[in-house]
Amino acid sequence: MFTPQGPTLRELAVQALSSTMRGYDLLAPKFDRTPYRTPDRVLDAVEGTVRPLGPFARGLDVCCGTGAGVGVLRRLCGERVTGVDFSAGMLAVAQAGQGPTPVPGDGPAVDYVRADARALPFAPVFDLALSLGAFGHFLPRERPGLFGQVHASLRPGGRFVFPVGAPPAVGSRAYWSLFGFDAAMRLRNALWHPRFVMYYRTFPLPAVVGDLVRTGFEVRLLPMEDLGRRPDGSPRARLVVATRR
Structure with missing residues (x-):
């Protein structure tokens, strides 16, 4: 799963036993x-699906990490374009240009x-x-507050977008993999x-759509056609487009 330049098993273990913030640092x-x-193919699909909704002047990457989304927004x-994250380590990498190649x-x-997405400092x-x-x-109970912070950072008519993959079929290898990961994290x-x-x-x-609507968004789901469709014809991923009323 990892390149020779990636983290070692020991480094991942130390990260997993740290807090969320310290782990990402x-x-x-x-x-x-x-x-x-x-x-990159997901980044390109997001960009291609969002572009017709523009033009846009100011963009915000929420939980930007090392800046992959900032590259899309640029x-x-x-x-x-503003990137916000609570991890000083991730922001340092983004600022140093070790993330996506600048446009x-x-x-x-x-x-x-640097800020917590649950308390965004933006007008x-x-x-x-x-x-x-x-x-x-973010735990499910934190979702409304998170969405409320994004809502408050958008001008009227501004859009909050993010991709959501189709859930794996019940009983599939991917289903049990995700189930097992979540169970292990709950035990940890x-x-x-x-x-x-x-x-x-x-x-x-x-x-998620229900929480967005209750926050004050109007919600559309757009198929991300560049990522293809499943055998039943449904899209493999959708872009959630939540517009501030």
Whole structure:
């Protein structure tokens, strides 16, 4: 699963026994060499699905990590892009340019802010907010507050977008893999402190859409056609487009 330049088993074990924030601080220098970084084909599919919804001036990458989403926003936004994350280590990698290759030529200004996504320090100035691969770090009871913070950071009519993959078939290898991972994390958090919050099966789309609507968003689901369709014809992934009323 990992390249020779990626984290060792010992490094992953130390990360897994740390808090969520400390774990990502430790993993940050090698994060982009792990499968945890959002794949380029997903980044391209997100960009291609979002672009027709523009134009956009100011973009916000929520839980930006090493900056994969910032790269997408730099190609979509014309004025300024902000990445926000609670991990100083991940932000340091993003700022050092060890994440995605910067867009050639002139582009929007980019800045990074260290903050918890549950307490965003922004006025409602963003046209577009994006988040990639971070929702497993929030418990279901935290979702409404998280969505409320993003809502408050968007101007009226601003959009909050994120991809959601189709759930694996019950009984499939992927199903049992995710089930086993979540079970192991629950056991770890019951027996060991500080907690490392990361779950794959706590973000069901119907509940997520309900929380967004109650927060004050209008929600559309767009198929991400570049990622293909399943044998039954349904898309392998959808883009959630939540618009601030």
